[in-house]
Structures are given as C-alpha cells and as structure tokens.
Amino acid sequence: MPPKKKEAKPVLTFKKADVEVLSSRIAFDGPLFRVVREEVREPGEKITQRDVIRHNGSVVILAVYDSSRKDPLIVMERQYRHAAGQYLWEVPAGKMDEGEDRLAAAKRELKEETGYRARKWTKLVRYFASPGFLGEWMQVFLAEGLLEGEAEPEEDELLEVVLVPLSEVLRMIDAGKILDGKTLVSVQLYARHRGRKR
Structure with a gap:
C-alpha cells in the first residue's frame, strides 16, 4: 500500500497589485458617491480604461x-x-x-x-x-x-x-x-x- 500523501493546502497571498494610473477624472459627483474614469496600466502591462464608483465605505x-x-x-x-x-x-x-x-x-x-x-x-x-x-x-x-x-x-x-x-x-x-x-x-x-x- 503506497504511503498516504499529505494534502496540499492552498497558499493565499495578499499583495498590492502593481498598477499605474495614467489619467484620472471625475465623471460624476453625487451626494452618495462619485464615478471616476481612469486609464490604468494593469498587471501584465495592459493599458485599459476603468470606471470606478468611489464611496466612503x-x-x-x-x-x-x-x-x-x-x-x-x-x-x-x-x-x-x-x-x-x-x-x-x-x-x-x-x-x-x-x-x-x-x-x-x-x-x-x-x-x-x-x-x-x-x-x-x-x-x-x-x-x-x-x-x-x-x-x-x-x-x-x-x-x-x-x-x-x-x-x-x-x-x-x-x-x-x-x-x-x-x-x-x-x-x-x-x-x-x-x-x-x-x-x-x-x-x-x-x-x-x-x-x-x-
């Protein structure tokens, strides 16, 4: 009978992503939240545009x-x-x-x-x-x-x-x-x- 293998536990890592914000402007500013349109260089060097809702939490x-x-x-x-x-x-x-x-x-x-x-x-x-x-x-x-x-x-x-x-x-x-x-x-x-x- 082969020896029992130990079950591998997944390793979770939490690190901040390496992202560069190339431009940012407020597209909407309301009493509860604002929408920010940003051009970003994301991991993998991909440049993309993102609309993000920003809120106090x-x-x-x-x-x-x-x-x-x-x-x-x-x-x-x-x-x-x-x-x-x-x-x-x-x-x-x-x-x-x-x-x-x-x-x-x-x-x-x-x-x-x-x-x-x-x-x-x-x-x-x-x-x-x-x-x-x-x-x-x-x-x-x-x-x-x-x-x-x-x-x-x-x-x-x-x-x-x-x-x-x-x-x-x-x-x-x-x-x-x-x-x-x-x-x-x-x-x-x-x-x-x-x-x-x-």
Whole structure:
C-alpha cells in the first residue's frame, strides 16, 4: 500500500497589485458617491480604461438579541430598494461619513435604524461587495447584548424592523427569500462560527 500523501493546502497571498494610473477624472459627483474614469496600466502591462464608483465605505451590523439562546434572534429590516425594484430583507447597515471611525458609524447606524444599542461589538469580516466597478468595502460588526431604544431613521428610510430566529433566517436564505449580499455573508458566517463553537 503506497504511503498516504499529505494534502496540499492552498497558499493565499495578499499583495498590492502593481498598477499605474495614467489619467484620472471625475465623471460624476453625487451626494452618495462619485464615478471616476481612469486609464490604468494593469498587471501584465495592459493599458485599459476603468470606471470606478468611489464611496466612503459602509458598515454592516449583525445584531443578535440574546446570543446565549440555542436559536438567537437576529435583528432584520425589510425595506424597499429602488435599484433592486423590490422589498428586501436585510441586516442593518449604512454609509460612513467622511473620516468617520467604522465602529462609531456602526453604533450610529444601529441606533438610528433600529433603536438598539449593544454592549459588545466584534469585527466579523470585511469584504468588497462588487470589486469589478465598486471601490467600496464593507465592514461587518457583530453586535451583542442589545438594549432597546427609540429608532431615529433618516427621512428616506421606511423600515420594518423585526426579530427573526437564526434558524428562520437560514431557511429564508435557503428558500431564496433573502437576496441582499451583506445579509447572506454576515448571517451565514455567523452561523458557521456558532457551529464550530459547539
């Protein structure tokens, strides 16, 4: 019998790409984001034109009510999203103000949208939502030890806030009823981490 081979683990390297920006101009400048048109020399010496949406960044809050429960409750929001043309189920999130600290932004957004404050905050994951054209990255925070309060949504935010058992949120994901990327990422990562701890 031949000796067992060790399974090779993939090596992930993270290094900054060697890119030269040859020209850059603002094609659109709005209150939420700007679009920058750039001519760049990308790796492999290829010169190409890219339109990139630049944004201050966003925070995502996976707020868990009583995480000690076997099936903890997740703070979920239902709101109309015009770009998607439908109502979506989402976890709380929001854009950062220029120069704002990410944790401070997460605390502000959770209180504004839901009224909740949290005793414990943990960074969960950071990711790019759509790096083909969007320069924004999103920081997901886990918020635990929730305290109830009054929500203070912005004028254009019409939110239905509900507590949903984690098992039900996962069922909704499996059934294709949750389509929001930040919710898919944060809830499934949290569920996986909980499974490891058992």
